[in-house]
Amino acid sequence: MPSGLIALLDDVATIAKLAASSLDDVAGAAGKASTKAAGVVIDDTAVTPRYVIGLAPERELPIIGKIAWGSIKNKLLFLLPAALLLTAFAPFLITPLLMIGGAYLAFEATEKILETLLHEHQHEEQLVDAMVDPAELERLQVKGAIRTDLILSAEIMAIALANLEHLTVLQTAFALIVVAVAITFGVYGVVALIVKLDDIGLHLAERSNAGARAVGNMLVHVVPKLLTGLSGIGTAAMLWVGGGILLHGIEELGFETLPHVVHDTATAIAEYFGPLHAIVHWLSSAIASAIVGILIGGIIVVIVRQLTKHPEELIVD
Incomplete structure (x- = not known):
């Protein structure tokens, strides 16, 4: 799935050629920016399916449509103007804002891990299950998904913006529009396919053809595990993307020791794997970035939880 998304994003160059004044610059920059944001895209794809779980199957695609429309508005009506203002008047703020976003991703991922270990979401899930008004449940799910999308979209646009510094303001605007539409x-599109895989499986399982039935039964059994796996992939992506953004920002600000140690260590490890050098280098760098992410995220989690403790909890402590 991630490779399919990245392949789609690489096609941004073809789309951009239809309307850009400086075709090669804008198309190449948009494609590069989209690929750089692929880690957050994977997380966005992994997070969204949970917002349609528990809702009527016939409402799944309409709900995804509402979320997608909200995502487009997030990117084009709110984030695009903010990005252009930064480009025109305060480009020096791009790296610090990107680091804040990276820290937030690391915090979110670490918080998810902690909540899973402590079973802290069970009560909220019971409240959702107890709601009897499908329309209200749908409204709350869509609202929550669009709010989450705003955060992830901001990070996607910030990553894209950081790779468009050599373009004019007009070219940057066009490239960001291409990135926003293509990624959304x-x-x-992938989310819609994922949430309908179980229905596809049920349909195939009822066919007379033995091969179709086998594929259908396989999908029925695999899809729940796929959704569970996507949650884990999303959390991992948040950690390595967030940590990677922080490492890159630290280097941009002139503190090069830690980023260079990570790079040199990944290079040294990869040298032992011959033809697998590139894959091992990426994996080593991702693991190191995830470690940085979970360390920074853990510090933020501790601070946030201390600041948001209820008075009775403070007394007990």
Whole structure:
């Protein structure tokens, strides 16, 4: 799935050629920016399916459509103007804002891990299950998904913006529009397919053809595990993307020791794997970035939990 998304994003160059004044610059920059944001795209794709779990099957695609429309508005009406203002008047703020976003991703991932270990979401899930008004449940799910999308979309646009510094303001605007539309269609197209895989499986399982039935039964059994796995992939992506952004920002700000240690260590490990050098280097760098992410995220989690403790909890402590 991630490779399919990245392949889609690489096609941004073809889309951009239809309308850009400086075709090669804008198309190449948009494609590069989209690929750089692929880690957050994977997380966005992994997070969204949970917002349709528990809702009527016939409402799944309409709900995804509402979320996708909200995502487009997030990117084009709110984030695009903010990005252009930064480019025009305060480009020096891009790296610090990107680092804040990276820290937030690391915090979110670490918080998810902690909540899973402590079973802290059980009560909220019981409240959702107890709701008897499908329309209200749908409204709350869509609202929550669009709010989460705003955070992830901001990070996607910030990553893209950081790779468009050599373009004019007009070219940057066009490239960001291409990135926003391509990523939104890519993410929510994949999400729509994922949430309907179980229905596809049920349909195939009822066919007279033995091969179709076998594929259908396989999908029925695999899809729940796929959704569970996507949650884990999303959390891992948040950690390595967030940590990677922090490492890159630290280097941009002139503190090069830690980023260079990570790079040199990954290079040294990869040298032992011959033809697998590139894969092992990426994996080593991702693991190191995830470690940085979970360390920074853990510090933020501790601070946030201390600041948001209820008075009775403070007394007990």
